[in-house]
Amino acid sequence: MDSIDLVVFARKLIDIDSTTGQEGGVARVLAGELRALGYRVTLQPVAGERVNVIAFVDDPVVVFSTHFDCVPEFFPSRIENGRLHGRGSSDAKGILAAQLVAAERLRKGGETRVGLLFVAGE
Secondary structure, eight states: OOSSOHHHHHHHHHTSOOBTTOTHHHHHHHHHHHHHTTOEEEEEEEETTEEEEEEESSOOSEEEEEEOOBOSOOOOOEEETTEEESTTTTTTHHHHHHHHHHHHHHHHTTOOOEEEEEESOO
C-alpha cells in the first residue's frame, strides 16, 4: 500500500490557489509534506513568495520535475464520474502527486537516489 494516497494528495494541492504569482501556499505545503516523509528540502527563491521546491534523500541519479503554478481562474477539486477535476488536476498538480507517489514506491523498494524538483513557473 502506498504511504501517500494519490488522489487525496492531488486534491490537497489542487485545492490551494496557486495561480501565477500565488504559488507560495503550495510550496509551503509541499515542503512540509516532503520533510515529514524524510526528504531533505531546499526552497529556492524565485521572486517574492514564489519558490521552487527541491527534495532528495540521497544524491539523485534521476530527478522527477514539474511545475505547480496554474493559470487563472482558480477552481477547487471535485470527483465526477470517477474523474478528478480542478485547476491543475492534469497540468500539473496531478502529475506532481503521481511523481511523489512514484518516488515513494522506489524508496520502499530500496532506491533512494531519486530527486524531486517542483518549480513555481513553467
